[in-house]
Amino acid sequence: MFRALSTAALGMSAQQKSVDNIANNMANVGTTGFKRSTIAFQDMFYENVAVSKPGAAANRISNDSPDLQIGHGARAVATIRNYTQGAMTETGNPLDMGINGEGFFQVEMPDGSIGYTRDGNISRDSSGMLITNSGLPLADQIEVPQEAKAIEIAQDGTVTALMAGDNQEIELGQIELAKFSNPGGLEAKGNNIFMETEASGMPFIDRPGAEGFGTVQQGFLESSNVDVVTEMVRLIEAQRAYETNSKMVQSAEDMMSVTNSIKR
Template sequence: PTRSELDLAIDGGGFFELEDASGSRFYSRAGRFRLDSQGYMAAPNGMRLTSGVQIPADASGLRISEGGEVSAVLAGSDERVALGSIVLVTFASLAGLESHGDNLLRATPDAGSPMSQVAGEEGAGLLRQGYLEMANVDMIDEMTGLVLAQRAYQLNARVLQASDQILETINNLRR
């Protein structure tokens, strides 16, 4: 949890679709967004969300629902106003996505064409406002498990050595 209004985590298999200044499309699960100079939601690298959600400078109380609907309270009003909707993208084959660094992927013909979906439908996933996706590996747990496995291996090796010594002693008694 980050508690930032513009941080979004995807709870499911979808991707955010981003567009650079030249119009090239990229896909990412990194949901740390900010507002650019025109009020559009953009990634830290400046790429805008293709959903085209523009948030006025006088907006407050920004909310993004699990289904991607963006709403806020505008200055001079007490009512919440819908500003747009964030669409997620899925692919037929994730293996066909090509890494471009900085948590960016590009679709290749092997991935199939991007399928735009409303968040929460057909495996696209739900949006979680105020959260960021983390790696699914906890390094401390993994290192602890590795040390435990190493110790277990060492103990088993000692048991085998002790067994070999006992068998050698028994063989020497017969002579």
């Protein structure tokens, strides 16, 4: 009965983490480039309550019968992120960029390291540098002159500007994308930023449209890939599992009360 209490409590804790994760997905349903995640569970260690020994009991069906093992519940062990493509939404903003396919934009972090994002909501700072909506500059270091009256971003990431006065078009730079052999190993840092880890491996860098890389769509943003209906179904499943484990706690407590009330 004590084992049942602890096992059910662990089950409640695991399902609570699942509910928390679903709540985070739902909260980011409108976040540009957000990728939904799920919680992976794993059963815990098993206790050999009775070890099988050949001929140890007369009523054994076979000497090859398995040991009597009882598990100790489940735990949440990992967050699995889904990197499927979100819907492309047209914004009309010439600096907005959506990645159609694989790849991440590269941004320069305050400590000088490189972060990776699918959020192409781009603007200009006071010096004309292209930055994200979090104020992080693109690692490509593209600066738009103040006298530029039109900006064009090609699908291969080439950025050009039409200058005022002489109507001359000049090339400002090249946006490059990064991709990983195991994007599931990236570490989420918030603000739509992911960081490289040993699990993700080193990034592969190339221009958009290269083999294995997506293309850039100017004037579009990638929506979150969270599906509200799917998340609601998962929420109901997690709630039911939580309720079942809580009833198991109550049942174990009732059994202990009966045991304590037995009089000789």
